[in-house]
C-alpha cells in the first residue's frame with residue numbers, strides 16, 4: 001500500500017532508473033552476440049530481471065550486481081533448450097521479442113507469464129513468425145499464452161504490420177536475422193526504434209527506409225559495452241508531478257531522448273509546460289539529455305495520430321496532467337491502450353474518476369475536462385505499474401490522503417519510486 005498526500009512543492013535533482021526497453025534488448029542481444037557485453041545503468045525492475053532469468057535458463061552466464069550486468073554471449077546458436085518452461089512474469093517485451101529469437105532456435109520451448117500476460121494478444125507476433133516457418137501454438141490458436149515454440153529454419157518475409165508496435169517489429173527482425181534472404185517490416189506509424197539502433201551498435205546492418213526496416217539473414221552480433229540512459233517513461237511521472245504541483249521545478253539528469261519516445265515533451269510543451277533540454281549528447285546510438293522542468297499553467301490539447309506511439313506508455317500520466325489543465329484534452333487513435341498490462345483506457349477512467357476528475361472513455365482514447373478539483377481517494381493499481389504511478393502523481397495534487405493498493409506493481413519499471421518521490425516532495 002502506497003500513501004500519498006497533497007504536495008506543497010516538488011523540487012531538487014533526480015536520476016531515474018535505466019530505460020526498460022533498452023535494458024531488455026541489451027541482455028537479449030548480449031546473449032546472442034559473440035563475446036562479452038557489459039551493461040551499465042541496467043534497470044533492476046521486475047520485467048528486465050525476468051529477461052535475465054529466461055536467458056540464464058537457456059544456459060547464458062549473466063552476472064548482475066546492481067545496475068551493472070555482464071552477459072557472456074555464446075553466439076546466436078549458443079542457447080540451450082531449457083528443461084522447463086520460461087516465465088516472463090509481467091513483461092510483454094520479454095515474451096514478444098524472445099518469441100522471435102526462439103523461432104530461430106533448433107529446440108522446443110514453452111513460454112508463459114502472469115495473469116496479465118495471459119490476457120495480452122500474442123497472435124500479432126505468432127502470425128508473422130508462423131509465416132516465416134516457425135511452429136508456434138498457444139491457447140485460442142496462438143492468441144494467448146502459454147506459447148509452445150518449436151523453432152527451425154526460417155524464410156524472410158516482407159511484413160506489413162497492422163499496428164505501430166516496436167514489439168511486433170523487433171520480434172520479426174530478430175527472427176529475420178537467422179532467416180533465409182531479407183526480412184522487412186513496415187508499420188503504419190514509426191514505433192520506438194531501440195532495436196534498430198542497438199542492432200547497429202552490435203555490428204548488424206539494418207536498412208531503414210521511412211516506415212520500413214529490413215535485415216539480411218545470417219548476420220553476426222559482436223558483444224560490446226552498453227550504457228543505458230534513464231527511462232523517459234519514468235521521467236514522465238516526475239515531469240507530471242512538477243506540472244500538477246504549483247511552484248515546482250526539477251532537474252532530471254541523464255534521460256534518453258530518442259525521438260520515437262519524446263512525445264511526452266512535445267505534449268507538455270503544447271500544453272504550455274516549460275521543459276528545457278540541457279547537455280544533449282549521444283551514447284551508444286541513443287540521444288540523451290538532462291531535463292529542466294518548471295511548473296506552468298497548462299491548457300488542454302489534442303493527442304492523436306503519429307504522436308500516439310511516441311507517448312503510448314505516458315498516456316495514463318498525461319491524463320492526470322490534463323485534469324489540472326484549462327479546458328478539454330482529447331486523446332484518440334490510442335486503442336492499443338486496451339491491450340497493455342491492463343486496459344489502460346478503462347483503468348485510467350475508473351481510478352482517476354475516484355479523485356473527482358472528469359474523464360470519459362471513448363473507443364480509442366478518452367476526453368478529460370479540466371481543471372478539476374481532486375480529492376484524495378482509495379485507488380488500486382490493478383497490478384499495472386503505470387496506473388499505480390500515475391495515480392500516485394494525482395495524489396500529489398489531491399486534497400487529503402490517497403492510498404494505492406497493489407503498489408508493488410511499480411517495481412516492474414521503477415524500483416525506488418516511492419523513496420524518490422518522498423525525497424523530491426515538500427509537504428509543509
Ligand code: SPQ
Nearest residue numbers: 021090091092093164165166167168313340341
Ligand atoms: O513490456 P510491456 O509489458 O509491453 O510494457 C509496456 C509498458 O508500459 O512498460 C507496455 F505495456 O511498454 C511497451 C511499449 O508499450 C514496451 C515496448 C518495447 O520495449 O518494445 C514497446 C511498446 O509496446 P508495443 O506493443 O507498442 O510494441
